[in-house]
Amino acid sequence: TQLLEQSPQFLSIQEGENLTVYCNSSSVFSSLQWYRQEPGEGPVLLVTVVTGGEVKKLKRLTFQFGDARKDSSLHITAAQPGDTGLYLCAGGSNYKLTFGKGTLLTVNP
Amino acid sequence: EPEVTQTPSHQVTQMGQEVILRCVPISNHLYFYWYRQILGQKVEFLVSFYNNEISEKSEIFDDQFSVERPDGSNFTLKIRSTKLEDSAMYFCASRIDTGPNTEAFFGQGTRLTVV
Secondary structure (H helix, E strand, C coil): CCCCEEECCEEEEECCCCEEEEEECCCCCCCEEEEEECCCCCCEEEEEECCCCCEEEECCEEEEECCCCCEEEEEECCCCHHHCEEEEEEEECCCCEEECCCEEEEEEC | CCCCEEECCEEEECCCCCEEEEEECCCCCCEEEEEEECCCCCEEEEEEEECCEEEEECCCCCCCEEEECCCCCCEEEEECCCCHHHCEEEEEEEECCCCCCCCCEECCCEEEEEC
16 A cells, blocks of 8 residues: 655744645655645645656745655745645555645744 | 536435435546545545446445446445445545546535434
8 A cells, every 4th residue: 555644744834934845655656746725625736746856846836756756845935824725745546546644734924 | 617516515414324425527537536535634545437437446435335427427426324434525536537647626525424
């Protein structure tokens, strides 16, 4: 069974701070996806990383896929209250996604 | 923008009753999924469905669960005899194909409460 461990589980920071959250596994994934989930809603895809060592940027969010394709990180620069939410990583095969437990981020004004 | 829609948004049922959760995937998508999320826990894969048959299912998806695409638009999850531990958010998702960069679109979820 492929498992994804996310850390930290909870993160509370002040507006303007930078942060990094992590997604780690002992298994190799063909791709990893990052989602953001608001309370009472379904996950919304932020990015997919496919190639080992790949770095993708989405405005203030930077996603990195580890060289061995076993881990990934999400870095947010100058966090804003609108970034508050549950950040999930998920590793894929063709027919299913395995999700981590997520990092619950709170950005305080 | 096309979206996956799920009904109802909230379902309360008595233990032992059958429930059917409904989903309308995005119209040109071919791959359909059900996931669940027990309160405070991670999103868990239940089943994937393609070409009118199950592609893969998890150990959670036992004989009490079934899926169906009864017509060209709906995708349903049936739980035959609900248990208290079936209480969770159930999410439907769809994809146009299974390429590594192909996004899975999730619905807003159905909150199932078994009492």
